[in-house]
Amino acid sequence: MKLELYKFEGCPFCMRVMNEIREEGRNDVELHDIHQNEVDRQRLIRDGGVEQVPCLFIDGRPLYESADIIEWLRANPASAASRG
Template sequence: MDLKLYVSDTCGFCRRVKQYIDEVGRTDVEYINISHSQEAADELVRVGGKMQVPCLFIDGNPMYESLDIIQWLKDNPQN
């Protein structure tokens, strides 16, 4: 499964998701920081349809809202 989490430096909701990932020790989520890459920001809008973080791409399908992302991660633990 391909997991990419789009985040920004100033987003508290992003910090919430990243904190959860760190707490459970997941290593299968790739972080993509749109604060450091205009190309990543453009890709987020192109694929996801809006400039909103956090956004977890699950095999290319976007999921928004930090609590929804955390719940999905809980329901789909790393193998």
């Protein structure tokens, strides 16, 4: 499963998701900062339909809203091989 989180530094909702990722010890989520990389920002808009973060792409499908992302992460823990 491919997980990609689109975010930017200073976004409080992104920080909630990042804290959850850290607390779970996950290293299976690829991070993309849309304020640091224009290609990432454009991909978020193109594939997600809106410039809204946080956005977790799960095998290419976007999931928005920090509470929904955190709920999904908790319901789908990383495999032992994917944890740091």
